[in-house]
Amino acid sequence: MGHQAGDYVQPGARNEQDRLAALDNYDVLDTPREEAFDRVTRLVRSIFGVSMSTVTLIDGHRQWFKSQQGMPNQETERGPSLCNAAIQHPRPLVVPDTLQDLRFANNPFVTGAPFVRFYAGVQLRSPEGDAVGTLCAMHDQPRPFDNAQLAILVDLAKTVTSELELRTLATRDALTGALSRRALREEFSRAISLARRHKFELACIFFDLDHFKSINDTHGHGVGDLVLRACVEACRGELRSTDTIGRFGGEEFVALLPHTGAKAALAVAEKIRAAVARCRVEGENSPVRFTASFGVAALDGSDIDVDQMLKRADTALYAAKATGRNNCQMWHEQQPESGLLRRVLKAGLITFNGGRSTIESTIRGLSKSGAMIQVISTAGVPERFKLGVVSEELHRLCKIAHKRDNQIEVVFE
Template identity: 85%
Template sequence: MGYEAGHSAKLDACEQDRLAALDQYDVLDTPPEEAFDRITRLVRSIFGVSMSTVTLIDGHRQWFKSQQGMPNAETERAPALCNAAIHHPRPLVVPDTLQDRRFADNPFVVGAPFIRFYAGVQLRSPEGHAIGTLCAMHDQPKTFDNAQLAILVDLAKTVTSELELRTVATRDALTGALSRRALREECSRAISLARRHRFELACIFFDLDHFKNINDTHGHGTGGQVLRACVEACRGELRSTDTVGRFGGEEFVVLLPHTGAQAAMAVAEKIRGAIARCRVEAEAGPLRVTASFGVAALDGGDLDVDQLVKRADAALYAAKDGGRNNCQMWQTVEEVNPGLLRRVLKAGQITFNGGRSTIECTIRGLSRNGAMLQVISTADVPDRFKLGVLSDELYRMCRIATKRDTQIEVVFE
């Protein structure tokens, strides 16, 4: 193996170790949390900057666990200043980006959000992997002395401490439902017991309809009240042995042991009705909310947590396509990937147009027969392309089976 090939393989291995460290926190695409928002507010206040983020870097994007002054929740990884920062052994401080040849023509410097000053401190796992940054940014040049940098370093350590605490927290702070990590563990345990003792098990995936409109119109405080009220309404229809967990911003999963598909549909309908009857007082008057539901059950196959939740999620989208505020059952049809998709977090690359066009992606599920990919946008992705799993040195032609929002499922040819 030549130097360049060996060097590239080493870099790919380091990147996969970094992504594995990030994956342990199970934090990507989780809702905002006050513990992190408090830190980014402090950064803006202490240093007098217009922007601050807690940034996590996966295979294709920078995603903000917390953001102040930034217009988007995520951007492409390649041009991100935080992407440059994670490769530095020390904090990266750029007093004037236009005077730094590394960043003078960067699209985030010459275009929105027009970053002129940048200071980023790496967020490192206990093993030393840089999974992201805490950064301070401003739209004007700025000096940053050693005392200020020391404060930013301390705040970054507070971020990593909060991330570590999340790994042991079992409850979502806002709603009291199980945290996503705790929910996954409980689902795994319940599936193992159901297989061992041959009893039924079902899960319900539900999502509040048009919830973004509530936050945009009435504010996040009112949105939080709505989430809490809906979880309480859900609990009122469940047994003590059932479990409800918060899977995403307004997404929840209910686990129903000793329950078959039809019985689970009946429970979903009860929860749907209870949420529809909820009233939350707002300044403009009482708010009403509805939810859409997907139901899936163990069927004797070799399902894991991700596959069961994926089936319920597919049924949920069928409910949304059917007009929302209804319940749908996952239908037994030929699945996209007959081989079981195992949950992964790997850097990937989509190549097409004779190798002249590439799109970075993150691989979130993988099997012998296909993969689940996440991209910034599916708009420019062709129906057929070559997928590279960089850390595995795997390159396969594939075709798109389904795509939705930023997610693509592909079948290998």
């Protein structure tokens, strides 16, 4: 049960930007695993007897798995992914044997790990109809997939989209009880407005757990969850009732401190740091201790918004990690930043070698003077290149200002 190549709909720049805007509205990229989505992918594997299942979301340069069963990575390149082909499809995409389908026979995910021989993907569509990703079933052997089975997969995909819609209403992180990222951003924006209106101080602390991946790898995700809960409880013990804590990412947290200046916020960060360092949770064989690194930023007289204030705190956090972790750093004007970056989610293309080499990317921040870019890997990206953002009709020569993990901050030349 396959489809002809003519079924594909090649998206234009406007359609692609509408799709990315719909994905951005869910504010789900790079958020932690959630049981509601893992339950669906476990059901897919169980019902259809397949070796792999994912809830896949696709931004400008990658497929990122909100949930994955049987897949080794959290994300892969977008270009060759079968889910990328599926979102360009008007109907569910079913490929009983990828080696017998000319579109996929030479695909690196077919000929190499994870060796996908069977694929069935149903688009996850926003209420406006934009395909932000897929729910897919995959197997390492070819197999048939009839209409009754496809109907079940379609129903499960509707369950995923319903969960995505519900997330926009959720205010609490289910694991730790901290504010969700969306709720934190809303509270942060409100706090900045109030602070400006009534002329009071406001500060934030951006912190994350040191070497958290190694905790999960060594002790398991169950212990990792206990560590996250303990971290939030330690933080609450040092905060006032008027302060707010939210979970920003997997092991990233933000504390919002109204009526608090930079110096006082740094003292609070130090108290939290010491409280976290005193924590321990019981592992299978021995107690597990952990630490965190902290960056502090305070509202000043400049016209900054939530994203810029978070960026400043994150810059200070990066400095804390660069100086050995388990310490607190304050953002100051000498720490580099490339202007007021507005938060965006746009597809970008990095071009170099006279146009012969290209790398797909996602633009996460943009200003008149620079951009924040996400890529699968910064390896091989030259110091200078041309950045294209089709939806903005922007083509600029860039110079790298900073690299961090899979992020590149550039200034326009």
